[in-house]
Amino acid sequence: xxxxxxxxxxxxxxxxxxxxxxxxxxxxxxxxxxxxxxxxxxxxxxxxxxxxxxxxxxxxxxxxxxxxxxxxxxxxxxxxxxxxxxxxxxxxxxxxxxxxxxxxxxxxxxxxxxxxxxxxxxxxxxxxxxxxxxxxxxxxxxxxxxxxxxxxxxxxx
Amino acid sequence: xxxxxxxxxxxxxxxxxxxxxxxxxxxxxxxxxxxxxxxxxxxxxxxxxxxxxxxxxxxxxxxxxxxxxxxxxxxxxxxxxxxxxxxxxxxxxxxxxxxxxxxxxxxxxxxxxxxxxxxxxxxxxxxxxxxxxxxxxxxxxxxxxxxxxxxxxxxxx
DNA sequence: TAAATATCCATGTAATCCCATGAATGCCCG
DNA sequence: CGGGCATTCATGGGATTACATGGATATTTA
Numbered sequence: 001x002x003x004x005x006x007x008x009x010x011x012x013x014x015x016x017x018x019x020x021x022x023x024x025x026x027x028x029x030x031x032x033x034x035x036x037x038x039x040x041x042x043x044x045x046x047x048x049x050x051x052x053x054x055x056x057x058x059x060x061x062x063x064x065x066x067x068x069x070x071x072x073x074x075x076x077x078x079x080x081x082x083x084x085x086x087x088x089x090x091x092x093x094x095x096x097x098x099x100x101x102x103x104x105x106x107x108x109x110x111x112x113x114x115x116x117x118x119x120x121x122x123x124x125x126x127x128x129x130x131x132x133x134x135x136x137x138x139x140x141x142x143x144x145x146x147x148x149x150x151x152x153x154x155x156x157x
Numbered sequence: 158x159x160x161x162x163x164x165x166x167x168x169x170x171x172x173x174x175x176x177x178x179x180x181x182x183x184x185x186x187x188x189x190x191x192x193x194x195x196x197x198x199x200x201x202x203x204x205x206x207x208x209x210x211x212x213x214x215x216x217x218x219x220x221x222x223x224x225x226x227x228x229x230x231x232x233x234x235x236x237x238x239x240x241x242x243x244x245x246x247x248x249x250x251x252x253x254x255x256x257x258x259x260x261x262x263x264x265x266x267x268x269x270x271x272x273x274x275x276x277x278x279x280x281x282x283x284x285x286x287x288x289x290x291x292x293x294x295x296x297x298x299x300x301x302x303x304x305x306x307x308x309x310x311x312x313x314x
Numbered sequence: 315t316a317a318a319t320a321t322c323c324a325t326g327t328a329a330t331c332c333c334a335t336g337a338a339t340g341c342c343c344g
Numbered sequence: 345c346g347g348g349c350a351t352t353c354a355t356g357g358g359a360t361t362a363c364a365t366g367g368a369t370a371t372t373t374a
Binding site: 114 | 217220225228231235236239240241242243
């Protein structure tokens, strides 16, 4: 498997450690993570974005499109790189979530790991539940636009 | 044959395992399933959608059009990837249905596997029976509009 | 040295593998 | 044409492994 899929909820222990779900670890293995995974506060959600090399490349790619020394580039690179932390994975497949990041996502006792294809997010489980509901409704709407007959349509009424 | 057709009912055992009907397994073989089959709650029915690589590609296709780091993309990915589970197939051709998925489809003792062409669905047998009846009536109505007599004629059950 | 961070080890639980059984199907040979 | 024989499948149970989690010990940093 080469993409992050599905959702897993794990506990944060007294030291702030969380196990990365084994399936995600497997993807990271393939993805590559020199020294650790990339993690930063989501721009538009109370969540953390994370991933391996592929994610890093994607960020680079976004910046590459903008002219050097432009305001836009400066702003974006600060927004994207400025808050990035590299989290090392310990021998048991766990990371430690620093205080700052945890605050942004309002994470305390548990973390929901949510696969988004080529990156994953970390949420406070209840906040994610709300977002999930919203997202599902949106997909319903989009389906009418996106899906030709049979696209992702299910069980046709 | 390379599409899922017909309906099969199998048991869920004490551990939550269900045999995938052999004919579907054969299709999956051809379809490809690296690591397992893709399965997610149907958007508009109390059922589960499932399939192999072909289905996975379809999901990718939906996202491919959207720009990275857009609100929209994240939202869609949550619903598309976040809700998907990758179910591994054991040596005997069985999968385990996780609690969350089972709940969505109200599946407990038995599962009806329903072929839908390039994917299949899993239903609680009685819920599916009801749905099937309804679908039949609809088809009968349509037939009057669409076809000359005998167009879609079938030999009954 | 104290606090914080990293490494290592222990444990219960849940998932995975492996083998046994039994029914049903299809095939071969009488 | 009919009766065994072999295979394929679904299903059940037991054994084994993987994984998340908690705690203890080393190691660094201020």
